[in-house]
Amino acid sequence: MNQVWTLFKRELGGYFATPVAYVFIVIFLMLSGAFTFFVGRWYEQGQADLANFFVFHPWLYLFLVPAIAMRLWAEERKSGTVELLLTLPVTTTQAVLGKFLAAWAFIGIALVLTFPIWITVNYLGSPDNGAILAAYIGSLLMSGAFLAVGACISGATKSQVLAFIVSVVLCLLFVLAGFPLVTGFLSGWAPGWLIELVSSLSFYTHFQAISRGVLDLRDLVYFLSVIVIWLLANVLVVDMKKAA
Amino acid sequence: MIEIKDLTKAFGPFVAVDRISFGVRPGEVLGFLGPNGAGKSTTMKMITGFLTPTAGTVRVFGHDVVREPLKAKQLIGYLPEGAPAYGDMTPWQFLHFIAEVRGLRGEQRKQRVARVIDEVHLHEVLHQPIDTLSKGYKRRVGLAQAIVHEPQVLILDEPTDGLDPNQKQEVRDLIQRMGKDRIIIVSTHILEEVDAVCSRAVIIARGKVVADATPAELETRSIYHGAVTLQLDAVAEAAEALRALPGVAEVRIDSVAGQVTAFPRDGADLLAEAERLSGERGWVVKQIYRERGRLDDVFRRITTQEAA
Secondary structure (H helix, E strand, C coil): CHHHHHHHHHHHHHHHHCHHHHHHHHHHHHHHHHHHHHHCCHHHHCCCCCHHHHCCHHHHHHHHHHHHHCHHHHHHHHHCHHHHHHHCCCCHHHHHHHHHHHHHHHHHHHHHCCHHHHHHHHHHCCCCHHHHHHHHHHHHHHHHHHHHHHHHHHCCCCCHHHHHHHHHHHHHHHHHCCCHHHHHHHHCCCCHHHHHHHHHCCHHHHHHHHHCCCCCHHHHHHHHHHHHHHHHHHHHHHHHHHHC | CEEEEEEEEEECCEEEEEEEEEEECCCCEEEEECCCCCCHHHHHHHHCCCCCCCEEEEEECCEECCCCHHHHHHHEEEECCCCCCCCCCCHHHHHHHHHHHCCCCHHHHHHHHHHHHHHCCCHHHCCCCHHHCCHHHHHHHHHHHHHCCCCCEEEEECCCCCCCHHHHHHHHHHHHHHCCCCEEEEECCCHHHHHHHCCEEEEEECCEEEEEECHHHHHHCCCCCCCEEEEECCHHHHHHHHHCCCCEEEEEEECCCCEEEEEECCCCCHHHHHHHHHHHHCCCEEEEEECCCCHHHHHHHHHHCCCC
């Protein structure tokens, strides 16, 4: 755990040593604001909740989280520091965890910085703050799922661009799994249970309830298992690269 | 003690390292030589645990690198090729980070970091991002992180590559200082370096060990070993006379430099003979010397032999 903490500190510090962190946070805040107000018409709706703020998070994360995740391993492979990292007395699992948790914490910071909208909604009305907290937790969990996918893909290549594109496509599939686009493609020939299974894998479906403030244990377990599975895959990918 | 046994690494059908075996004891500075692509870096990456061997074992003080990676890694300091470092950190931050991962805490960490900063002279650039440093400084940062935990085993992949002569000398001094009671493996293709710092040289070519000896022993394998060179005006006459000596196998003339070199047959000592000859004939000899042998010549012959 000590080693994870040491790596975590270095990684998180790394974000703020370059403009990357600030640019990311500013863009995240601007986009989440723009979606909420202009696409979600939050103000005109006159409802004291943040459903129209959270509902766009899957789409926001779809591009922004792979942008954070793409550098996790690919950059280290490109610059050669991965050789340094993996010859230090740390296990692959510790390295994967340190990197993932730092990136997740960074996204968490960006998410926390959306607090003005929470203040605004409290100023304008009296929302259910428990529901808002639940939605924040759910959103953070979902971002972790996006991040775990991106981290694993980043571990497989030294090209950040490639890591970004593949991660976006994979994440898009996960988001769209519950949409007619994907279920319709399957419905002609696949058995019912498969369609059910695929659509139950959708980030979007699991987040819908959460964005309204309903924190169902099944959705939590779902996102946590997605994170765990992709991080295990990440460890495997990094170890396989050593043996390749 | 490092024991390498039948170490093999294959990338697909290409065998980069082919059943290499050797051992290194504390106090030895082992020069690891070979042409580019011979498998030097690959071998070092397997010793340090970055690459998993296809076959064979590496044991570092009894710890198998694959089975007990953490124990082995803790004993090793490693400077990878090109001295990679986190460019957004300053040397000060970077060295503290490495020291922390290496398990150094509190006062001990401060002391060790301060000491390596002294040792490789990083004071001037301590708080500049590593990305902005010159090649020489980056290399020193890489060296500093490799020795911060005072490892029993130091593995340096081309530590002087791209450095200027003064910096090279500094690195060699450092290696010699550290080499007294540890195991050091240095890869290089600068042969003078082997002479300067190594107590033993292992040469590999196409993934196989082709020589394992002290630099002095290797020099005796050179055709220049025991060769006597005279610098004088009467080049042609001297060449003629030397060629007639029974112990001379071959004579080469360098007319530009005005030199004659006689190569011995069966290890004959030619220096006394040549001196006697020049005294008899009354040549005005500006210079006369016997060579120990040339490593570059040995290197070239043994690394190209198999291919021929």
